[in-house]
Amino acid sequence: MASDNFRVCPTTGLKVDFSAQTLIKLNAFTAIVFLLVGGLLGLAIVLTRWQAVHLLTAELFYRALTLHGIAMLVAWIVFFEMALLYFTSAILLNCRLAVPWLGWLQYILMLVGGAIVTVMVLTGNADVMFTSYVPLKAHHLYYLGIVLFAVGAILGCVTFFATLGIAKTEKTYQGSVPLVTYGAIVAAIIAILTLAHGAIFFIPTWLWALGVIPMMDPETYRLLFWGFGHSTQQINVAAMIACWYAIGTLTVGAQPASEKFSRSAFALYAIFICIASEHHLLVDPGISAAHKEWNTGYFMHLAVLASMMHAFSVPAQIEIALRKKGYTKGMFEWLKKAPWGDPAFSSMVFSVTGFGFMGGITGILYGTEQLNIIRHNTIAVPGHFHATVVVGTTMAFMGITYYVLPLIFQRQVAFPTVAKLQPYVYGVGMWIFCIAMMFVGGFGVPRRHWDITAAESLFKGELSFGPTVDLGFAVVAIGGVLAFVGGAMFVLNAVATVAMGKKVNQ
Amino acid sequence: MSNLKEEHRPHGTAMLVWFFFASLIVYYLLSWKFLTGIWKVG
Amino acid sequence: MSLGSPTKYWWDEPLDPYEKTWVWAAGVFCVLITIAMPFWHYTGDQNPSQEYYKISPEKFDAATERFITAYKVGEEQGIPVVVPPPKSDIFIRAHQFGWEPILKLKVGQSYKLHLGSMDMNHGFSLQPINMNFQVVPGWDNILNITPTTTGVFHIVCNEYCGLGHHTMIGKLYVE
Ligand code: HEM
Ligand SMILES: [Cu+2]
Ligand SMILES: [Cu+2]
Numbered sequence: 001m002a003s004d005n006f007r008v009c010p011t012t013g014l015k016v017d018f019s020a021q022t023l024i025k026l027n028a029f030t031a032i033v034f035l036l037v038g039g040l041l042g043l044a045i046v047l048t049r050w051q052a053v054h055l056l057t058a059e060l061f062y063r064a065l066t067l068h069g070i071a072m073l074v075a076w077i078v079f080f081e082m083a084l085l086y087f088t089s090a091i092l093l094n095c096r097l098a099v100p101w102l103g104w105l106q107y108i109l110m111l112v113g114g115a116i117v118t119v120m121v122l123t124g125n126a127d128v129m130f131t132s133y134v135p136l137k138a139h140h141l142y143y144l145g146i147v148l149f150a151v152g153a154i155l156g157c158v159t160f161f162a163t164l165g166i167a168k169t170e171k172t173y174q175g176s177v178p179l180v181t182y183g184a185i186v187a188a189i190i191a192i193l194t195l196a197h198g199a200i201f202f203i204p205t206w207l208w209a210l211g212v213i214p215m216m217d218p219e220t221y222r223l224l225f226w227g228f229g230h231s232t233q234q235i236n237v238a239a240m241i242a243c244w245y246a247i248g249t250l251t252v253g254a255q256p257a258s259e260k261f262s263r264s265a266f267a268l269y270a271i272f273i274c275i276a277s278e279h280h281l282l283v284d285p286g287i288s289a290a291h292k293e294w295n296t297g298y299f300m301h302l303a304v305l306a307s308m309m310h311a312f313s314v315p316a317q318i319e320i321a322l323r324k325k326g327y328t329k330g331m332f333e334w335l336k337k338a339p340w341g342d343p344a345f346s347s348m349v350f351s352v353t354g355f356g357f358m359g360g361i362t363g364i365l366y367g368t369e370q371l372n373i374i375r376h377n378t379i380a381v382p383g384h385f386h387a388t389v390v391v392g393t394t395m396a397f398m399g400i401t402y403y404v405l406p407l408i409f410q411r412q413v414a415f416p417t418v419a420k421l422q423p424y425v426y427g428v429g430m431w432i433f434c435i436a437m438m439f440v441g442g443f444g445v446p447r448r449h450w451d452i453t454a455a456e457s458l459f460k461g462e463l464s465f466g467p468t469v470d471l472g473f474a475v476v477a478i479g480g481v482l483a484f485v486g487g488a489m490f491v492l493n494a495v496a497t498v499a500m501g502k503k504v505n506q
Numbered sequence: 507m508s509n510l511k512e513e514h515r516p517h518g519t520a521m522l523v524w525f526f527f528a529s530l531i532v533y534y535l536l537s538w539k540f541l542t543g544i545w546k547v548g
Numbered sequence: 549m550s551l552g553s554p555t556k557y558w559w560d561e562p563l564d565p566y567e568k569t570w571v572w573a574a575g576v577f578c579v580l581i582t583i584a585m586p587f588w589h590y591t592g593d594q595n596p597s598q599e600y601y602k603i604s605p606e607k608f609d610a611a612t613e614r615f616i617t618a619y620k621v622g623e624e625q626g627i628p629v630v631v632p633p634p635k636s637d638i639f640i641r642a643h644q645f646g647w648e649p650i651l652k653l654k655v656g657q658s659y660k661l662h663l664g665s666m667d668m669n670h671g672f673s674l675q676p677i678n679m680n681f682q683v684v685p686g687w688d689n690i691l692n693i694t695p696t697t698t699g700v701f702h703i704v705c706n707e708y709c710g711l712g713h714h715t716m717i718g719k720l721y722v723e
Binding site: 058059062092127129133135136173174175176177178179180217218219222245246248249250254255256257258259260261281282283284285286288289290292293296297301302304305308309312313316317364368369370372373374375376377378442443444446447448449450451452454456457458459462463465 | 550551552553554555558559561563564566567570571574575577578579581582583584585586588589592594595596597598600601602625626627646663667668669671673675676677678679680681682684685686687688689690700702704705706707708709710711712713714715716717719
């Protein structure tokens with residue numbers, strides 16, 4: 001049945017467009033390479049912050065931290081999201097990919113941009129952290145790299161929407177788009193809005209680094225940066241939740257408990273969360289209390305509501321599916337009989353619970369105007385966002401990868417036992433890591449800091465966060481190392497599968 | 507999903523989300539308690 | 549099936565009672581935590597800055613120098629130690645990589661603390677009491693503070709401000 005441009009998937013019966021397939025492979029694989037780079041840096045960083053080891057020098061630490069943030073939060077996540085966009089449009093809608101060359105341009109621009117940024121950071125030309133708050137100044141090519149990367153990502157979204165348009169006109173699906181595609185649409189809408197917004201301050205900052213225009217006011221930069229930076233995190237949230245629903249279907253055949261309920265929740269993200277970025281600026285000058293409260297209260301909490309709705313409907317759809325399979329005894333027989341050995345399933349469970357219990361709760365707390373006074377810029381903040389963007393998004397993406405490998409790469413996972421254990425190693429490690437960081441942050445320990453004993457300051461020997469914090473950092477390190485091992489299991493297994501996994505018979 | 511049979515309704519999930527809700531409230535209130543331990547500022 | 553198109557009239561499906569209760573509870577919670585912020589703003593004793601001005605680093609520097617000259621009582625590690633009268637305007641200047649001056653404050657007395665930066669963003673993190681505020685170049689971040697505990701405090705910079713960031717420590721006494 002396969003024509004020149006299509007093959008027919010033997011498992012799902014869907015038509016798989018070849019250019020979509022190639023682009024999914026390239027983007028997903030590149031993402032995983034960046035995950036490896038970021039993971040190695042993460043290991044080095046966590047072993048530096050544990051001052052009993054203090055692995056890196058100060059300069060290397062700040063450099064590694066800058067690159068870790070970029071390789072992970074920007075490269076790994078966004079490359080993977082590009083793969084998801086092509087998957088949820090061309091593949092799920094049974095359609096050809098619109099304008100394949102635009103997709104290629106997306107990939108090339110992002111790759112070139114990512115490479116420029118990486119080189120600039122590694123050569124010590126951009127020790128500015130991924131936030132690059134002015135007046136900190138990086139080499140002008142650093143900003144250019146970011147801009148190229150962002151333009152690439154926008155082109156990916158354009159290709160996605162063009163494909164949706166083709167699918168609609170060519171009637172390759174009936175009625176409404178699938179829920180997972182709907183989630184991806186929400187992610188892509190937020191992406192286009194925020195990336196365009198990013199241009200408003202990244203381009204002037206680039207021109208400033210070139211010496212063409214004067215520097216932007218630092219507080220204005222912070223406001224514009226987080227208007228962009230916070231909203232981009234909602235792309236990740238929407239993409240992550242789309243993966244939760246997809247994994248529910250792939251692993252236990254779940255159907256959305258209520259399409260109306262889930263879709264309304266997704267829509268709330270698109271409408272509200274983009275605006276809630278002032279929770280990064282709660283203890284800043286320059287913005288009135290009324291503005292902060294309005295921005296983070298009304299706009300953020302309507303998005304919190306959306307997350308809480310998904311928090312119900314994601315497990316509910318799984319419970320219903322398992323109950324329909326006959327596991328109806330008591331409250332929790334279905335939970336016992338769930339496919340815990342399926343790495344996609346266990347990843348998803350870690351993702352849902354970690355995002356909710358750790359990331360969600362601390363997000364509400366630290367994002368409250370007054371409570372932010374006791375958490376702003378402490379290491380509790382990285383504790384919070386490793387719960388959201390690592391346990392949450394990264395584990396959801398890892399989970400779905402275990403299905404992308406057979407369906408798109410057409411390879412059987414090379415080491416199934418490693419795959420089975422991987423989510424537990426990574427998930428448990430990351431839970432320990434996050435909780436310990438949030439705990440230590442409660443003592444006021446700063447983030448992005450090379451030496452909390454202040455040994456090179458005027459007041460050396462006077463400042464100490466106490467033995468509890470030292471112990472806490474040992475736990476942070478144990479969790480971090482465990483997570484690194486889990487991450488390595490994932491990356492190596494994925495690479496081995498792509499390189500030498502057994503071909504899925506067609 | 508209103509047409510589900512009673513035995514297929516998500517009873518377990520309903521319980522789990524209330525457990526989540528309870529932890530949320532507990533941590534939320536605790537945090538305000540911690541906040542009052544700092545100096546007066548405003 | 550979330551990977552396929554839903555049945556035709558999905559928007560007409562009524563919700564399960566569990567879903568309805570949950571969304572109401574979550575909604576009420578969200579309203580309450582939103583109201584909590586303005587509520588504490590008017591009734592609570594711990595709030596972020598309500599007052600701030602745009603000010604050039606040079607002007608902020610000059611104001612800090614005037615303040616130091618007026619109330620200086622000595623030096624520690626080459627940094628002026630200053631004892632300002634209660635209820636007065638007090639200044640802390642942040643720069644790569646230090647905080648000046650060292651303040652000696654009286655417990656239970658209120659002060660109007662001005663935080664400003666000479667160069668980069670810095671983070672004012674008062675330890676071990678753990679209060680954190682952003683210091684932004686070009687801005688005067690004003691806090692009405694009343695120390696409620698006595699002792700020796702250190703100011704850690706908790707916003708990355710350059711390769712010497714971890715050496716940026718200040719000091720403050722409350723008696
Ligand atoms: C093996 C896994 C990982 C380990 C051990 C790890 C460890 C760390 C540590 C210790 C910090 C520094 C905290 C500080 O001093 O401020 C950090 C920061 C960060 N991490 Fe990770 N991490 C891991 C995975 C990830 C992943 C998967 C992501 C994103 C998807 C991520 C995103 C970030 C970001 C954005 C920062 C903040 C950088 C900054 O402050 O500029 N990390 N990580
Ligand atoms: Cu500083
Ligand atoms: Cu600093």
